[in-house]
Amino acid sequence: MLGLNKKDMTLLIVVAILTLLAPFILNPFPVDSGMAQFNAGYPDLMQRFVIFGILAIGFNILFGLTGYLSFGHAAFLGVGSYAAVWMFKLLSYNVVPAILFSVILAGLFSVLIGYVSLRRSGIYFSILTLAFAQMSFALAYSVLSNPKFNLTNGETGLQVYADDPQILHRDGLPDVPHLFGWAMRDNFLELKLGGWEFTFNNGYYLCAAILLVVFYLSIRLFRSPFGLMLRAVKSNQQRLNYTGLNPKPYTLAAFIISGMYAGLAGGLLASMDPLAGAERMQWTASGEIVLMTILGGAGTLIGPVLGAGFIKYFENIFSKINDNVLHQWFSFMPDGMEDFLVFIVHPFVGKGWHLTLGILFMLVVTFLPGGLVEGGQRLGRLVRSRGKKPEDPKDPEHHPKETPHVAE
């Protein structure tokens, strides 16, 4: 169906179910329980899960298939956001032109950067993209935000003001980003079942729908002859050159597609929250995308989405646990014990969320080089093989080995 084989179709359906039921899945704890701290099913975070998922899927098309490690992908995210906010300022708060323009502009931008950067490969390519991204950041942060020519509004971030033209805006339309009057920030349903609360947000479902479409596109791309060419680039570019094929158009195409995915994510970010800040383009943001992809499993279809969710969860949930919350958790213990436990846990939560994330990242990279996806596969194998006699494994010596990944 849809040009997919059975396995891919199953994957797409599973992803669809997960995203559509996310408000339930991410809110497993009743609101009044102590565990409610770990609930992630509120609109802003769900939107971020999906948007950064899109970003990571796009990044994976470049990194996972061709092996080119771009260290400047955040630049496209930023360009997309600025493009979207400018559409809000000039046309109207409708998200359709904003998202379209952000994808187009990020595409054009990636043609430019890709054309130059792809003249080199390996570490030189990474450095070039990093340099371009930092340049974009500096431009957005101060150069293009001087009072005479204010394109980005610098540190404050580009936002919509009451005196902006908004030529398509009319009375009756909401003064926040909307899809034909359907405000992104509104919830169409707030469900209260017993102690549980579930929020169904307009913006989230728009993002989720777009995620499913681009996820489907990425599956098709992975399975297409074009995708095969990209894998060939990754496995041995020299060999490809000798056969008389020019890999450059393929890598450039992959770079542009990946840039457009990032632009789409940027446009969606701005559509959910109409502000574009320069720090979206900083090298730390680019690094975060690389982390997401590697953490989830580079080169796999679902991995990057998992990685994105994992990192965003830590950033938003763990950073909010403060000593006050810790004391509540451990309040059932004797006083000395309680203080001791708070003292132990304190460095790992709140402002220490980076530390926890770093430790987990190290563990994953060390023990599960294939990322979270490999963890899932191992678990799956374990469950399946239980109670059954282990089958004869394929002769490892006579099985074509995968080429080692460039990042390893």
Add this chain to the structure above:
Amino acid sequence: MSKFNVTRRGAIKTTAAAGAGLALPTIFTSSAYAITNNPTGGSVTLGFNVPQTGPYADEGADELRAYELAVEHLNGGGDGGMLNTFSSKVLDGTGIMGKKVEYVTGDTQTKSDAARASAKSMIEKDGAIMITGGSSSGVAIAVQGLCQEAGVIFMAGLTHSNDTTGKDRKANGFRHFFNGYMSGAALAPVLKNLYGDDRKAYHLTADYTWGWTQQESIAAATEALGWETVNNVLTPLASTDFSSYIAPVLNSGADVLVLNHYGGNMVNSLTNAVQFGLREKQVNGKNFEIVVPLFSRLMARGAGENIKGIVGSTNWHWSLQDDGSKAFVKSFGEKYGFPPSQAAHTCYVQTLLYADAVTRAGSFAPCDVAAALEGFEFDGMGNGKTLYRAEDHQCFKDVLVVKGKENPQSEFDLLEVVEVTPAAQVTYPPNHPMFGGDEASLGQCNNGA
């Protein structure tokens, strides 16, 4: 792979359809309900959004201490601090309108994006009715915009840019801290007394929103005295070495260097300037002087010896001897063992002011709270008589001009107050050109949905 043909007719049809779609009347209706996060139980949740990581983490940590102290006092714990000296007496230590005050914290990372994400999670997940905090103008403006859209009150923390209550002012946002214009207006007469009215100033300015508004304000104030602005050089925010910017100052003929830098930037640029021997130099027959318009104790500590004798302005200092300041320093010192910074002071005061406004309004609805804060005059909060101006939601109060102390008694005793500039002298009309002119407006207050 599938084929995708684009015909001229098809393209026109699609464009027409898209155009019609964009122009369509509202299909889905949205309507306003009651207020966002109206506290219905026995408690009310406030959101403290401060930088816990990044360049201003020190300020953020101090702000958080102040917030915890404020919550303790509001709930009747501790010695009550400024509740005893505050001119409004409606707060009685039973929380806010009988509801116990609870709080959630978040990390702004001093990034607009992260700050907004954190504030959003407080509003959407934790049900915070008010957001406060921040240690940078960019973040303050970004979060203020968010609170306006979401329909909650924003009580700004440390933010000094004119824009926060200037062109970016919002009906749901309030600032207690002073701003660049006030720094300029307060410093100018002192500078005249100290250095005379015939000076040539050279500005080094951090290249972002706050730096520009600050430089504009100081240049205007000093030029009104008769000073000449020789040059203004913008420095990238990420710079850590300012040597290359200091060298040209020596040959410019200027005799005053104004450093429009904050935090680590200021510590580095001041250190470079002192290392170049600027302070021992004689130019135009006068001693060369350095001015740092915005001072904080945390910055003074970073700059160490170099800060001695340097003049600047500050919002509040712990050595003030009025009852409010003494009460606050006492309860803060007893709880944490050292005196509070100006960031801690402004955050503590903002929390009490919010609680007081809710109680006086008898309602948590942002529009009612805003109305109670607008035009509110109060005293006993460490800055003397203060007015929350209705037109732009900026507090007007005395501004302190301070100087790096020559003989500090302790590691906290780094600044001495040179002059307390009265509020009248730093007051400006709400439509001042530096504050967005006539176009700047608060917009409509938003109760949320």
